[in-house]
Amino acid sequence: MEQIVLSIIRKYGSDANRLMDMLIDLQEQFGYISRQAVALLAHNLGLSQVDVEQTITFYHFLSTKPRGKYAIYLNNSAVAYMFGRQAIKEAFEKEVGIAFGQVTDDGLIGLFDTACIGMNDQEPAAIINNKVFTRLTPYRVKEIVRHMRQGLSLDELVNESYGDGKNQHPQLKAMVSSNIRRKGMILSDLYSMGKVTKEILPGMSPEAVIAEIKHSHIRGRGGAGFPTGFKWEFCRRAKGAKHYVVCNADEGEPGTFKDRVILTEKPELVFEGMAIAGYAIGGDEGILYLRYEYRYMKNYLESVLQHMRDEKLLGSNIAGIEGFNFDIRIQFGAGAYVCGEESALLESLEGKRGEPRDKPPFPVEKGYLGQPTIINNVETFATAVRIIENGGEWFTQFGTEDSTGTKILSISGDCMFPGVYEVNWGFNVEDMLDMVGAYDVQAVQVGGPSGTLIGPAEFHRTLGYSDLSTGGSMIIFGKQRNLLKDVVLNFMEFFIDESCGSCSTCRNMPQVMRNKLLKILKGKGVTSDLADLQNWGKVLLASRCGLGQTAANPIVSSLKNFRHLYEDLLQKDVEFDQGFDLETSVQGSCKYVGRIPKFHHH
Numbered sequence: 001m002e003q004i005v006l007s008i009i010r011k012y013g014s015d016a017n018r019l020m021d022m023l024i025d026l027q028e029q030f031g032y033i034s035r036q037a038v039a040l041l042a043h044n045l046g047l048s049q050v051d052v053e054q055t056i057t058f059y060h061f062l063s064t065k066p067r068g069k070y071a072i073y074l075n076n077s078a079v080a081y082m083f084g085r086q087a088i089k090e091a092f093e094k095e096v097g098i099a100f101g102q103v104t105d106d107g108l109i110g111l112f113d114t115a116c117i118g119m120n121d122q123e124p125a126a127i128i129n130n131k132v133f134t135r136l137t138p139y140r141v142k143e144i145v146r147h148m149r150q151g152l153s154l155d156e157l158v159n160e161s162y163g164d165g166k167n168q169h170p171q172l173k174a175m176v177s178s179n180i181r182r183k184g185m186i187l188s189d190l191y192s193m194g195k196v197t198k199e200i201l202p203g204m205s206p207e208a209v210i211a212e213i214k215h216s217h218i219r220g221r222g223g224a225g226f227p228t229g230f231k232w233e234f235c236r237r238a239k240g241a242k243h244y245v246v247c248n249a250d251e252g253e254p255g256t257f258k259d260r261v262i263l264t265e266k267p268e269l270v271f272e273g274m275a276i277a278g279y280a281i282g283g284d285e286g287i288l289y290l291r292y293e294y295r296y297m298k299n300y301l302e303s304v305l306q307h308m309r310d311e312k313l314l315g316s317n318i319a320g321i322e323g324f325n326f327d328i329r330i331q332f333g334a335g336a337y338v339c340g341e342e343s344a345l346l347e348s349l350e351g352k353r354g355e356p357r358d359k360p361p362f363p364v365e366k367g368y369l370g371q372p373t374i375i376n377n378v379e380t381f382a383t384a385v386r387i388i389e390n391g392g393e394w395f396t397q398f399g400t401e402d403s404t405g406t407k408i409l410s411i412s413g414d415c416m417f418p419g420v421y422e423v424n425w426g427f428n429v430e431d432m433l434d435m436v437g438a439y440d441v442q443a444v445q446v447g448g449p450s451g452t453l454i455g456p457a458e459f460h461r462t463l464g465y466s467d468l469s470t471g472g473s474m475i476i477f478g479k480q481r482n483l484l485k486d487v488v489l490n491f492m493e494f495f496i497d498e499s500c501g502s503c504s505t506c507r508n509m510p511q512v513m514r515n516k517l518l519k520i521l522k523g524k525g526v527t528s529d530l531a532d533l534q535n536w537g538k539v540l541l542a543s544r545c546g547l548g549q550t551a552a553n554p555i556v557s558s559l560k561n562f563r564h565l566y567e568d569l570l571q572k573d574v575e576f577d578q579g580f581d582l583e584t585s586v587q588g589s590c591k592y593v594g595r596i597p598k599f600h601h602h
């Protein structure tokens with residue numbers, strides 16, 4: 001074992017910043033990271049064992065205990081439950097003979113829950129040793145477990161039931177479907193790899209590229225909506241020994257999966273966009289930070305990068321432009337929603353726990369390894385190529401004045417045709433529902449758990465930065481759904497699991513609010529509980545990063561738009577509870593994160 005660990009350390013140049021790569025390789029090789037491996041890593045990288053352990057314990061897919069020869073991670077998103085997740089869970093438990101969270105005595109199979117794996121359009125889905133299994137049924141579960149016991153490889157299990165489009169590529173062979181239902185400039189078949197880099201870029205200065213991006217008024221597609229051109233300009237001007245381009249492909253917001261589809265069907269477009277950004281900011285290194293859930297794309301994406309190097313679209317003096325050197329590597333996360341936050345992502349890139357940094361300084365000044373860095377979403381880089389190809393002015397004809405261009409939506413839940421749809425900004429929710437074949441709709445979650453839950457009275461609203469701003473996730477709930485129990489509760493548990501634990505608000509309040517919701521669901525709620533929920537939601541706004549700041553949204557927005565659902569469950573004519581005890585109520589959350597509460601008793 002020692003030799004393997006040492007060779008993995010050498011593979012990444014004994015560079016402590018590459019700790020994540022080493023840990024992921026070890027996890028995959030042994031099914032866990034042993035004490036001995038931790039000691040070897042610490043010794044050879046100049047870290048303490050505690051440093052290494054801190055990183056391991058932060059990520060869902062890393063473990064210091066064996067997870068089984070086959071580690072089965074079953075997605076637990078709200079949509080998975082809507083499509084039969086409970087039956088799949090029970091089938092696995094019955095067939096394997098253990099409960100979730102356990103590993104069989106012979107070490108063969110482990111069963112685990114995991115947050116949204118980006119397959120909401122084909123649930124229930126699971127990841128088994130980096131392969132994705134979609135549209136699971138109890139019959140399929142029996143088959144899978146039987147095959148595992150027979151010692152068959154996972155490739156045999158996939159059984160050539162590959163999905164559509166590039167999912168059938170020899171390097172990908174995934175059971176996943178791309179489900180592209182509507183194409184615009186990004187998903188268009190008109191893109192031809194390298195055309196912009198070879199034909200247009202040689203005639204443009206980096207400043208001219210930035211000017212064109214600014215002129216297009218494109219704003220970041222990840223959700224925050226910062227103007228891309230300004231970001232690139234700030235970074236170009238910032239002083240540093242090296243400038244970096246980072247593509248945020250940590251698509252962790254439950255309900256979103258469009259980056260999965262872009263990277264499957266148009267990876268060249270994304271990589272070309274990153275190279276153009278490198279040219280614009282004067283950077284020669286790009287990193288694609290890809291969520292671990294998409295590990296199944298690794299070989300495929302590596303092959304695309306190699307192809308682009310062969311075509312001289314990556315490497316030195318690209319397109320004959322003297323000094324335009326740029327290459328890209330892929331860095332995987334290991335399962336942590338908060339790493340979608342850009343400063344947490346940087347920490348993770350440097351091999352640490354993904355805990356958000358205090359801002360300022362912003363990444364454009366001090367980002368990866370303390371150097372000026374731009375971090376943009378997959379969709380933003382893809383769009384940038386089309387802007388340079390056709391001009392910023394051309395781009396502004398799509399969408400609305402404050403939200404130019406197109407947006408790719410990930411649509412799932414109760415509708416006939418879940419999948420990705422590229423639409424112009426300004427699309428309204430009603431048209432969206434008609435487009436996807438959604439009838440008898442009770443509510444739509446716009447933007448994942450951190451977004452808003454809206455009802456029919458608001459379906460006239462439009463998608464855009466000034467109205468319904470969204471990273472693109474739309475989950476539709478029919479009339480048959482119990483919104484508070486099946487949706488809001490699920491979303492709150494998601495935030496509880498994903499908090500990084502550094503702010504007391506974010507560590508405690510989601511649990512306290514979840515408990516109050518449970519109390520209401522049990523019929524024990526009183527009128528004052530609703531006011532409490534509203535007020536506690538405000539406390540969370542003081543959290544350090546977006547995760548905590550939006551963690552109350554499932555309750556706050558459902559309370560605003562579906563207040564009657566809460567009121568119907570309250571005890572009649574009881575306004576206040578007797579004897580609420582804060583200490584008891586935060587005990588659960590303190591235990592969860594391993595901290596002891598300090599209360600001042602008067």
Ligand code: SF4
Pocket residue numbers: 338355356498499500501502503504506507543544545546547548549
């Ligand atoms: Fe961590 Fe939550 Fe604070 Fe963000 S808000 S830094 S996730 S504890």
